[in-house]
Amino acid sequence: MSVALEGHGRLAGGLLLPGRKAQSAALPIAEAPLPVELIYPLGADAGGDPEPAVRMGETVLGDQPLVRAREGQPVLVHAASSGRVVAIEPRPVAGGEAPCIVIAVDGRDERLPCAPPDVALLRDSPALNAMLAAAGLAGLGGAGFATGAKLAAARQQGLRALLINAAECEPYLSCDDRLLRERAPEVVAGTLAMLALTGCPAAVFVLEEDTPEALAALETAIRQSSDPGVLSIVTVPTIYPSGGERQLITLVTGEQVPAEGYPPDIGYLCHNAGTAAALFAYLDTGRPLTRRIVTVTGGGVAQPRNLDVRLGTPIAELIRTCGGYRPEVARLIVGGAMTGRAVACDEVPVTRSTHGVIAATAAELGQRGEAVACIRCGECAEHCPAGLSPQLLHRATQRQDDVALDGLGLFACIECGCCDLVCPSHIPLTEQFRVAKRRVWLRAVDRERARLAEARHLARERRLTRRLAEREAALERRRRAARDPAASSAAIADILRRARRETDPGRDES
Amino acid sequence: MRFETTPAPHLSVQASVSRLMRRVLWALLPAAAAHLWFFGPGLAFNITVAVVTALAAEALMLRLRGRPIRPGLADGSAVLAAVLLAFALPPLTPWWITATGSAFAMVVAKHLYGGLGYNVFNPAMAGYAVVLVSFPGQLALWSLAAPGGLAPPALDPAQTLAFTLTGRLPEQVTLDAITQATPLDALRSGLAQLQTLSEIRAAAPFGGPGEQAWLWINGLIALGGLWLLWTRAIRWHIPVAMLATLALLSAIAAAIDGDRFASPVLQLFSGAALIGAFFIATDPVSAATTRVGRLLYGSGIGALVFAIRSWGGYPDGVAFAVLLMNLTVPLLDRHTRSRPFGT
Numbered sequence: 001m002s003v004a005l006e007g008h009g010r011l012a013g014g015l016l017l018p019g020r021k022a023q024s025a026a027l028p029i030a031e032a033p034l035p036v037e038l039i040y041p042l043g044a045d046a047g048g049d050p051e052p053a054v055r056m057g058e059t060v061l062g063d064q065p066l067v068r069a070r071e072g073q074p075v076l077v078h079a080a081s082s083g084r085v086v087a088i089e090p091r092p093v094a095g096g097e098a099p100c101i102v103i104a105v106d107g108r109d110e111r112l113p114c115a116p117p118d119v120a121l122l123r124d125s126p127a128l129n130a131m132l133a134a135a136g137l138a139g140l141g142g143a144g145f146a147t148g149a150k151l152a153a154a155r156q157q158g159l160r161a162l163l164i165n166a167a168e169c170e171p172y173l174s175c176d177d178r179l180l181r182e183r184a185p186e187v188v189a190g191t192l193a194m195l196a197l198t199g200c201p202a203a204v205f206v207l208e209e210d211t212p213e214a215l216a217a218l219e220t221a222i223r224q225s226s227d228p229g230v231l232s233i234v235t236v237p238t239i240y241p242s243g244g245e246r247q248l249i250t251l252v253t254g255e256q257v258p259a260e261g262y263p264p265d266i267g268y269l270c271h272n273a274g275t276a277a278a279l280f281a282y283l284d285t286g287r288p289l290t291r292r293i294v295t296v297t298g299g300g301v302a303q304p305r306n307l308d309v310r311l312g313t314p315i316a317e318l319i320r321t322c323g324g325y326r327p328e329v330a331r332l333i334v335g336g337a338m339t340g341r342a343v344a345c346d347e348v349p350v351t352r353s354t355h356g357v358i359a360a361t362a363a364e365l366g367q368r369g370e371a372v373a374c375i376r377c378g379e380c381a382e383h384c385p386a387g388l389s390p391q392l393l394h395r396a397t398q399r400q401d402d403v404a405l406d407g408l409g410l411f412a413c414i415e416c417g418c419c420d421l422v423c424p425s426h427i428p429l430t431e432q433f434r435v436a437k438r439r440v441w442l443r444a445v446d447r448e449r450a451r452l453a454e455a456r457h458l459a460r461e462r463r464l465t466r467r468l469a470e471r472e473a474a475l476e477r478r479r480r481a482a483r484d485p486a487a488s489s490a491a492i493a494d495i496l497r498r499a500r501r502e503t504d505p506g507r508d509e510s
Numbered sequence: 511m512r513f514e515t516t517p518a519p520h521l522s523v524q525a526s527v528s529r530l531m532r533r534v535l536w537a538l539l540p541a542a543a544a545h546l547w548f549f550g551p552g553l554a555f556n557i558t559v560a561v562v563t564a565l566a567a568e569a570l571m572l573r574l575r576g577r578p579i580r581p582g583l584a585d586g587s588a589v590l591a592a593v594l595l596a597f598a599l600p601p602l603t604p605w606w607i608t609a610t611g612s613a614f615a616m617v618v619a620k621h622l623y624g625g626l627g628y629n630v631f632n633p634a635m636a637g638y639a640v641v642l643v644s645f646p647g648q649l650a651l652w653s654l655a656a657p658g659g660l661a662p663p664a665l666d667p668a669q670t671l672a673f674t675l676t677g678r679l680p681e682q683v684t685l686d687a688i689t690q691a692t693p694l695d696a697l698r699s700g701l702a703q704l705q706t707l708s709e710i711r712a713a714a715p716f717g718g719p720g721e722q723a724w725l726w727i728n729g730l731i732a733l734g735g736l737w738l739l740w741t742r743a744i745r746w747h748i749p750v751a752m753l754a755t756l757a758l759l760s761a762i763a764a765a766i767d768g769d770r771f772a773s774p775v776l777q778l779f780s781g782a783a784l785i786g787a788f789f790i791a792t793d794p795v796s797a798a799t800t801r802v803g804r805l806l807y808g809s810g811i812g813a814l815v816f817a818i819r820s821w822g823g824y825p826d827g828v829a830f831a832v833l834l835m836n837l838t839v840p841l842l843d844r845h846t847r848s849r850p851f852g853t
Contacts, residue, residue, distance in 0.1 A: 256852045
């Protein structure tokens with residue numbers, strides 16, 4: 001029997017946010033219908049800059065890889081249904097535009113044949129990494145890190161505990177809640193598989209205090225699982241961002257992940273509950289990841305609920321499934337209300353990291369007031385879960401003082417948005433820090449490039465100087481030889497020998 | 511269908527600078543009422559003069575600096591600074607003194623340093639310090655406490671207004687008749703005449719309305735301050751550090767030499783210690799922003815107030831203590847900033 005425990009740690013900072021989860025959490029997960037088009041971005045979400053494995057006009061089957069596996073290429077993307085490639089072109093995605101593979105769905109929903117993977121192979125770390133990447137498994141919590149790479153690295157470092165993150169701290173979202181309520185046994189089975197794959201002794205499920213149904217379902221699933229002894233549950237307070245990886249680990253264990261390190265450095269590994277279920281599905285069937293659960297919600301959609309969606313489905317289809325827009329809809333957000341991206345149009349496709357779609361009214365989001373000068377009230381620092389002083393970072397971003405920014409821990413910022421929400425001056429702090437990070441990073445790249453160019457330049461200068469000196473020395477030798485008759489005849493002999501060799505290359509030098 | 515795109519986070523901001531400033535002004539209201547009850551309508555005239563001057567100076571400076579005027583006036587920071595300056599001035603203050611202080615606060619202390627958010631010194635205290643050192647005679651006289659304006663020598667509103675505007679008193683009324691030493695004034699002059707504390711406390715204004723007035727006003731200031739803490743308009747670090755330091759130092763001093771050093775209660779409830787702790791030192795712009803920094807900043811003010819009151823040239827010392835500690839803020843911020851998570 002498992003009983004939910006309380007975590008050992010406290011979160012410094014954070015915010016109590018309105019939950020707004022009830023509207024979408026009330027109904028069971030429904031399956032989204034097969035869309036007309038499936039769209040697969042080839043951008044960062046597919047792991048860098050992948051090469052398409054399909055050509056225009058080519059017929060594809062469900063589960064067929066759409067990008068080519070490559071050395072260092074994290075995770076593949078697969079067609080979620082059968083159809084024909086009708087375009088490989090830039091399309092709108094969350095955060096702008098990216099080249100996409102577009103499949104016109106044929107409606108037959110045919111799939112490649114498949115068989116469960118040979119579990120024995122997964123004991124080898126490189127194979128584990130490669131197989132899970134080939135199956136398209138990446139974190140479903142938001143960051144989208146390659147699951148195989150995470151598990152393989154953690155196995156080598158050795159773990160004390162695996163943390164399964166079901167603390168859905170973002171307002172509006174309820175996909176992990178519904179997942180646990182309806183499919184807790186899959187999450188538990190996936191978790192046990194993760195334990196086996198990493199050699200980790202125990203797993204802890206982390207839930208927020210406000211999801212009692214999920215907790216009950218999870219307790220039942222753990223009781224009925226093959227190894228309840230290694231599984232436990234910890235509840236954490238419903239404070240945003242308790243579900244952030246580093247915050248979650250601190251809340252549960254009381255320990256802090258080093259700012260420059262990763263959770264396995266202190267013996268922990270964190271995976272999203274959805275990722276555990278996805279791993280189980282792969283091990284059970286051998287099918288790659290082509291679906292996920294998406295919360296479709298907000299005051300601007302007729303019937304908020306969670307949908308089981310094929311990756312690549314345009315958001316417009318999800319909205320249609322949920323009864324369409326309400327007339328008051330004003331903004332469309334992909335992801336959560338705190339960290340998601342507002343998109344201009346609803347042709348944007350669902351990707352692995354799309355946990356939510358919020359069609360929001362202007363009233364529920366409110367309008368950000370005109371930004372005025374920072375009055376140094378320090379509320380942002382009081383609420384920063386990363387222990388930063390945003391008010392000082394803000395001044396440093398204004399001065400573009402990269403040294404100060406680094407000293408103040410700019411790169412420890414998790415972009416949670418808490419500082420924005422408490423700022424009485426309405427300064428878009430999180431956006432400023434995002435921009436500053438990019439600028440500092442680009443400058444570092446520039447510096448590195450400049451350093452290399454300088455090194456190259458210096459090497460060339462040295463080479464030229466050396467060559468000049470050598471030429472000078474040779475000339476000097478020859479001049480001296482011309483003055484010295486003995487040396488002169490030797491030089492002439494040398495010239496003759498060389499000339500002979502050139503006219504008759506077959507003859508050996510002797 | 512096209513949607514508006516804005517950067518995350520997408521939820522709205524609850525707080526605003528103008529709401530914060532308004533809340534602080536509301537918190538001063540009970541104390542202002544007590545002030546008017548005990549010392550007559552002088553405060554109302556001072557506030558009017560200070561606020562009008564501050565708004566005019568703010569508008570002028572915003573215009574000269576090419577900044578939008580309406581939002582600058584609407585944020586409430588100029589009004590708050592003016593009201594705090596008015597609280598610091600005696601009820602009977604000629605208008606040109608109030609206007610000078612208020613204009614200096616806005617023009618020099620605030621805008622020449624870069625405007626809202628950038629001023630190094632607390633504008634209200636900078637304005638007050640300037641008129642205090644420039645016109646010490648006029649600022650040394652505090653009105654006689656006359657609850658409800660009932661005592662005979664007290665000025666009626668029209669006479670008070672006339673004094674504020676012209677500096678002239680009605681016939682047969684002398685300044686001496688309508689003014690009285692504040693408790694801190696009495697303490698200072700008494701000690702200078704080598705009286706003991708118990709001798710000083712046996713005479714006016716102690717034991718009469720002159721002492722009661724300060725207890726009431728400061729009690730209501732503390733109430734307003736607690737409300738600000740409760741609503742999170744201010745954080746506890748600065749007021750607690752300042753008051754605790756002042757109380758601790760005066761308790762130690764009183765224990766050593768009870769004849770020459772006032773008790774902590776007298777220190778806290780007379781003069782500007784409470785309004786300083788809750789309303790002036792907590793001005794976020796000119797205060798330290800980190801928790802430890804704020805504790806040090808508050809303690810520094812408390813210690814300086816004690817030192818100035820005990821050995822300095824002025825009966826009260828809040829303004830100078832705040833201004834001196836303003837100077838340490840960049841250093842405090844730099845050396846007390848929080849540790850990033852995981853370091």
